[in-house]
Amino acid sequence: MNIQDLIIKDKEPVDLNDVFLSQDNRLQIDQLIKEQLYVEHLQEYGLPVNNKVLLFGSSGCGKTTTAKAIANAIHRPLIVLNLSNIINSRIGETSQNIKQVFDRAIRDKAVLFLDEFDQIGKARGEDENDVGEMRRLVNTMIQLIDYLPEQVMLICATNHIDIIDFALIRRFQLKISFEMPTKEVLDHYYDKILARFPIELQQVERRYHISFAEAKDYAYTLVKANLIRLLEERS
Secondary structure, rough: OOOOHOOOOOOOOOOOHHOOHHHHHHHHHHHHHHHHHHHHHHHHHHOOOOOOEEEOOOOOHHHHHHHHHEEEHOOOOOEEEEEHHHHOHHHHHHHHHHHHHHHHHHOOEEEEEEOOOOHHHHHHOOOOOOOOHHHHHHHHHHHHHHHOOOOOEEEEEEEHHHHOOHHHHHHOOOOEEEEEOOHHHHHHHHHHOOOOOOHHHHOOOOOOOOOHHHHHHHHHHHHHHHHHHHHHHOO
């Protein structure tokens, strides 16, 4: 498989100020970014630099957006890889594909974002006959993570941290949880995404107990309905 078929070079920058984070998560991510910006100074004192991050929690709550924002903040290219797209029936090929992507990230000194990281854990648990092969895949991942240079950042995301091999989890210096937003946080989010529309389009009945992604889709659907209704009335 061609490496270009495996990766997506993301070109849409995301400002960290536009990402909705809990106070604790923002503090951790701010520290992570500062370590990367001052990496050479930290290395002069023999201090390790955090560059392996696991984002876990509810779907649609900002893990991918956060990865994009981190890459933008440290001025690095972002390479996106969805592990579910490269799990091959021949495990050796999967290991080779992942290694190619890591090699590319190292050459580019990039931020490597592995989405659906639980696919490794899931695949190992689904078929008892493949446990040996999947164990070798996990070992490959462990080696790639262990020897990752500090000038490269690895960010992995999962909605199911409980099924990931513990040997993989403990390789990450930072493990950051993403929870479903509260009503107050969602109100702030609705205010922000609706602010760019005329006031007559902003009148939507707000829905709660959903993720940011769901709230955005829901709000935009109602905004479009309001706009179409106004256009029909005028015509």
